[in-house]
Amino acid sequence: MRKMFIDGEFVASLSGETFAVENPATEEIIDDVPRARAEDADRAVLAAVKAQDDWRFVPGIEKCELLHAAARNMREHREQIATLMTQEGGKPLIEN
Structure with a gap:
């Protein structure tokens, strides 16, 4: 399961709830992610x-160095980023 990045840490939602992210082209479950609420x-x-x-x-x-590193x-x-975007959006890889 993926987590949210809040205040320098990877965290679950306060409720602990999650939901499945599905590839709309294949209906395959990619991962479970936190279901963020207003409190999150x-x-x-x-x-x-x-x-x-x-x-x-x-x-x-220092800001410049951090942004260049990112x-x-x-x-x-x-x-990996393009593949994940493709899975989440159901578009061909060439479009991402």
Whole structure:
């Protein structure tokens, strides 16, 4: 089961509920994910506000390095990302 990323941690929903993500083209279950509720959204928004306050004090060069690292990570995993997007959306891989 996948988890939500809130406040620097991978967490389940507060309710513990999940739901299945299905490939619409094949009806295959890809994974179970947390069923986020309003309380989970509130928790995520509060964490984002706090992070934004902290982020403004991070030097520009450090922000740049972090964003470049994130981009590099996405490039390194682009095949996995495209495959997952294809499964979730039911579109051919060429469209993702």
